[in-house]
Amino acid sequence: MPVIKNVLIWDSARGDAEYGDIEIGADGRISGISGAGASVGEVLFDGQGRTIALPGFVNAHTHVSMTLLRGLGEEQPLMEWLQKKIFPIENRLRAEHIRSGADLAMLEMISCGVTCFADMYYFMGEVARSALASGMRAALCRGITGDDGGKIQENIELAEEYNGRDGRIIVQLGPHAPYTLPRAALETVARLAKEKNLGIHFHWLETKGEFDTFKETYGEEPVDYLESTGLLDVRELILAHGVWFPEGELHRVRRDGVTIVHNPKSNLKLGSGYAPVKAMLEAGVNVALGTDGAASNNRLDVWDEVRAAALMHKGYHMDPTLVSAKQVLKMATVNGASGLGFKDVGLIKPGYFADIALINMDSPQYVGCDRTNVPEFVTYAGSSRDVRATIAAGKLLYRDGEFLTLDKDEIISRARKHRNEITN
Numbered sequence: 001m002p003v004i005k006n007v008l009i010w011d012s013a014r015g016d017a018e019y020g021d022i023e024i025g026a027d028g029r030i031s032g033i034s035g036a037g038a039s040v041g042e043v044l045f046d047g048q049g050r051t052i053a054l055p056g057f058v059n060a061h062t063h064v065s066m067t068l069l070r071g072l073g074e075e076q077p078l079m080e081w082l083q084k085k086i087f088p089i090e091n092r093l094r095a096e097h098i099r100s101g102a103d104l105a106m107l108e109m110i111s112c113g114v115t116c117f118a119d120m121y122y123f124m125g126e127v128a129r130s131a132l133a134s135g136m137r138a139a140l141c142r143g144i145t146g147d148d149g150g151k152i153q154e155n156i157e158l159a160e161e162y163n164g165r166d167g168r169i170i171v172q173l174g175p176h177a178p179y180t181l182p183r184a185a186l187e188t189v190a191r192l193a194k195e196k197n198l199g200i201h202f203h204w205l206e207t208k209g210e211f212d213t214f215k216e217t218y219g220e221e222p223v224d225y226l227e228s229t230g231l232l233d234v235r236e237l238i239l240a241h242g243v244w245f246p247e248g249e250l251h252r253v254r255r256d257g258v259t260i261v262h263n264p265k266s267n268l269k270l271g272s273g274y275a276p277v278k279a280m281l282e283a284g285v286n287v288a289l290g291t292d293g294a295a296s297n298n299r300l301d302v303w304d305e306v307r308a309a310a311l312m313h314k315g316y317h318m319d320p321t322l323v324s325a326k327q328v329l330k331m332a333t334v335n336g337a338s339g340l341g342f343k344d345v346g347l348i349k350p351g352y353f354a355d356i357a358l359i360n361m362d363s364p365q366y367v368g369c370d371r372t373n374v375p376e377f378v379t380y381a382g383s384s385r386d387v388r389a390t391i392a393a394g395k396l397l398y399r400d401g402e403f404l405t406l407d408k409d410e411i412i413s414r415a416r417k418h419r420n421e422i423t424n
């Protein structure tokens, strides 16, 4: 039985952290937690009492293959950036580019302790194979734009081929956004999602312009539109951004299966604004964290989102007591996992999958960290450079700079070649 020995364990269901050994069963789930040093078994990792074990981070909204587009069209407004820079290059991407970008993203996320992500793009079979090869967990959808039934069909085929694969892949339907998809197509997607028992991942109220013209453009208020198109009735609805979600309407999305994914750094970089996270939390909405794509962040490092989310709302509201480190780490772990439809992921407790990030407390910035202050040290002092190892479904993916499932050098050289191809 593999054991993670002598680590300081914290997850969002705990108050103080506790020292212990984490035992992992053959099914990749945590089979038990015992006193530090008490477990016998094959040592997967020995924390020596100086390592924090956190649930693996969940990047609940991204476009992993956009790692190949990183740095293009910097510092432009969202619509200009998309239309002038991103869409023309995306038209040139082929399947092998998507795979390269996805593989590159797996390296980055795994080295940051991220074990699970939600992705919307195209050629998604490539992303599924990349995630499966890397050992990560993923919720995938084909971005659907226009009234092109072909894209819906591709998304359905993705679900038929990969939904549930290895217990690590979930497939959702991916209508891109209200402004890229006619209402009738969205209604078709919502109906198919219900028929086929699939969730939906949707960009939602990212910019002020989108919100200001919503009623005029779509004939009803935003949450009425979610309701009347049938989106609120699907098994899981992942709403990316919600920067301009009307605060008084948040209670209407406080329900099982609906998650708003806060992407603080992308929203800041694109000048989209500050999502009303304080109001979301007060309304009891399930809030998760995402990085968005690497062309608008430009990192896939969820630690950065954790720190940004914990800081920016305090500054915006001039109140240091709100959006706490504990709340943000909950968003970055179990809220994300459950929001994407993964059961038993995001906590370190028996029965849950062993998706774990191991953090080096020998780093200088952890002096003073003890059982009582782990989430605050992680959020305000820590960063992904302290990640020593990443484990998903009980399997070691990364340890001390070394990738155990992926060939880093090959992936980077292939990505360089593909980057040149698409930009020249």
Ligand SMILES: [Zn+2]
Pocket (backbone or CB within 6 Å): 061, 062, 063, 203, 240, 292, 293
């Ligand atoms: Zn996005």
